[in-house]
Amino acid sequence: MAASTWPGFSGEGTWYKGNLHCHSTESDGDRSPADVTRFYKSRGYSFITLSDHRRVTDISDQASDGFLPIGGMEIDGNHALTGGPFHMLAIGLHALNAQQPGLELPELLDAIAADGGISIFCHPYWLGTCATDLENLDRCVGVEVFNANCEVEIAKGYSTECWDDTLQRGMRFFGFAHDDAHWRSDDFGRAWILVRxxxxxxxxxxxxxxxxxxxxxxxxxxxxxxxxxxxxxxTCSPVAAIHFVGDTRYGQRTAAPVGESITSAEYKLDGRERYLRVECVASDGSRAWSNPVWFV
Ligand SMILES: [Zn+2]
Ligand SMILES: [Zn+2]
Known part of the structure; x- marks a missing residue:
C-alpha cells in the first residue's frame, strides 16, 4: 500500500478547537447566550455553534479576533426516514432561522443544505437509534460518537457501536464529540472537535x-x-490504550501496562480492511477519535 496520510495530519493548516452543540436560555439551557459564549471564549475555543432547539440564536455580535460563532440549531421530530425520533444539528445556517412546523424530514434536510448548512445526527444511543435507522441518511455528514450531556446525566453518551455499525454498512459517516451543554450538570467543556x-x-x-x-x-x-x-x-498525548478499529475482524488494541502510559502505537494493515479509524483512550476514560480512512 502506498504511503498516504490521514486528512488533516499533513500539510499546511492550523488546528481549531470548537463545539457545535450547546444550548442557552433561548431554549432549554440554563445560561444566557452571552454567558455561553464567554465560557467557550475563556476556554480557548476558536468556534462554536449555539444550537438551541428548533431556532437559531443569533450570536454573530460575539465574533471577535480568534472566535467564530457559526449559526445553527438542533432540529427534532419523528420520521420513517430515521426509523423514529431524531435530533439533528443543522450547522452553518444563514437564512433559515427556525425549524418550520410541518416540513418533513427529507425536505427539511434539503432546506438546510440549500442554506449552505451541514446536518449531523445527534446522540443515537440516547435516542434508541440503531444503524439500520441511519442507512438512508446520506444527507448527514456524520453522527455524534460522544455526547457529554447524555453521558453525564444518564450514561448514554457513547455511540461508538452505532457509528461502527453504520461504517460497516457502507455509510461514510464522520464522528463528532460535543458537549450538548445545558449547564445544569457537569456537561460543558468536556467534548470538542479539532478542525484543521x-x-x-x-x-x-x-x-x-x-x-x-x-x-x-x-x-x-x-x-x-x-x-x-x-x-x-x-502518536498522541499519554494514554492507557490505542485502538485501531476496522470492519469485522480487523483491528488491534495496544495497551500500556497497568498504571503506565503510551504515546504511540503501530498497526500493520492486513490489506483487506475496508476502512480504519483510531481511538486513543486515556486512563481517566477520556478519548480521542480519528475519522475513518477508507481503502475501497
Ligand atoms: Zn438532542
Ligand atoms: Zn442538544
Whole structure:
C-alpha cells in the first residue's frame, strides 16, 4: 500500500478547537447566550455553534479576533426516514432561522443544505437509534460518537457501536464529540472537535468538516497519524490504550501496562480492511477519535 496520510495530519493548516452543540436560555439551557459564549471564549475555543432547539440564536455580535460563532440549531421530530425520533444539528445556517412546523424530514434536510448548512445526527444511543435507522441518511455528514450531556446525566453518551455499525454498512459517516451543554450538570467543556483549516472563517471550517478534516476528543491529543508502507502509526498525548478499529475482524488494541502510559502505537494493515479509524483512550476514560480512512 502506498504511503498516504490521514486528512488533516499533513500539510499546511492550523488546528481549531470548537463545539457545535450547546444550548442557552433561548431554549432549554440554563445560561444566557452571552454567558455561553464567554465560557467557550475563556476556554480557548476558536468556534462554536449555539444550537438551541428548533431556532437559531443569533450570536454573530460575539465574533471577535480568534472566535467564530457559526449559526445553527438542533432540529427534532419523528420520521420513517430515521426509523423514529431524531435530533439533528443543522450547522452553518444563514437564512433559515427556525425549524418550520410541518416540513418533513427529507425536505427539511434539503432546506438546510440549500442554506449552505451541514446536518449531523445527534446522540443515537440516547435516542434508541440503531444503524439500520441511519442507512438512508446520506444527507448527514456524520453522527455524534460522544455526547457529554447524555453521558453525564444518564450514561448514554457513547455511540461508538452505532457509528461502527453504520461504517460497516457502507455509510461514510464522520464522528463528532460535543458537549450538548445545558449547564445544569457537569456537561460543558468536556467534548470538542479539532478542525484543521487554512484559516478561521466559516467557509474554511465548514468545508473541512464536510471533508472530514478533523478529529474529536474529550481529552487526548492526537499528534500525528499516518500510513507508510502498509503500517499505520499514531502518536498522541499519554494514554492507557490505542485502538485501531476496522470492519469485522480487523483491528488491534495496544495497551500500556497497568498504571503506565503510551504515546504511540503501530498497526500493520492486513490489506483487506475496508476502512480504519483510531481511538486513543486515556486512563481517566477520556478519548480521542480519528475519522475513518477508507481503502475501497
Ligand atoms: Zn438532542
Ligand atoms: Zn442538544
Amino acid at each position: 483549516a487554512a484559516k478561521l472563517d466559516e467557509a474554511s471550517i465548514l468545508q473541512a468538516i464536510r471533508d472530514g478534516v478533523f478529529y474529536s476528543s474529550s481529552g487526548p491529543i492526537i499528534e500525528s497519524l499516518g500510513i507508510d508502507n502498509g503500517t499505520v502509526t499514531v
